[in-house]
Amino acid sequence: MNGTRCIIRSCNRNTVEVEIAVGAHTGEIHLVPRIPLQPSDTTFQRRLLPLKGCFAMTINKAQRQTLHSIGLDLQQPVFCHGMLYVALSRSGKRDNVAYLDSPQSSITRNVVYKEML
Known part of the structure; x- marks a missing residue:
């Protein structure tokens, strides 16, 4: 879901294993797959991970x-x-x-x- 905060546990070739950090499903482990993306004006296709990185520091x-x-x-x-x-x-x-x-x-x-x- 959009806006879900997760901790990345491992990165694989086609998936990323994440643990949900906050909310009702805290602690659950999920696999996030690569999603195919193809612009309408080309035959070119990419497979992207739907993740946005962030960090915190003291x-x-x-x-x-x-x-x-x-x-x-x-x-x-x-x-x-x-x-x-x-x-x-x-x-x-x-x-x-x-x-x-x-x-x-x-x-x-x-x-x-x-x-x-």
């Missing part, structure tokens, strides 16, 4: 990188001095930052230790 790993768009999971407070700043400064534009906030509050606390300043 705030520490994102240091010294510039990313086009970022998403932050702020459901738990940022736990170290300056980490919120580092996370927010990875993208050059404010519009390219999306975040998931805690359902309990709309404020994420940035921890700053005055001893370090």
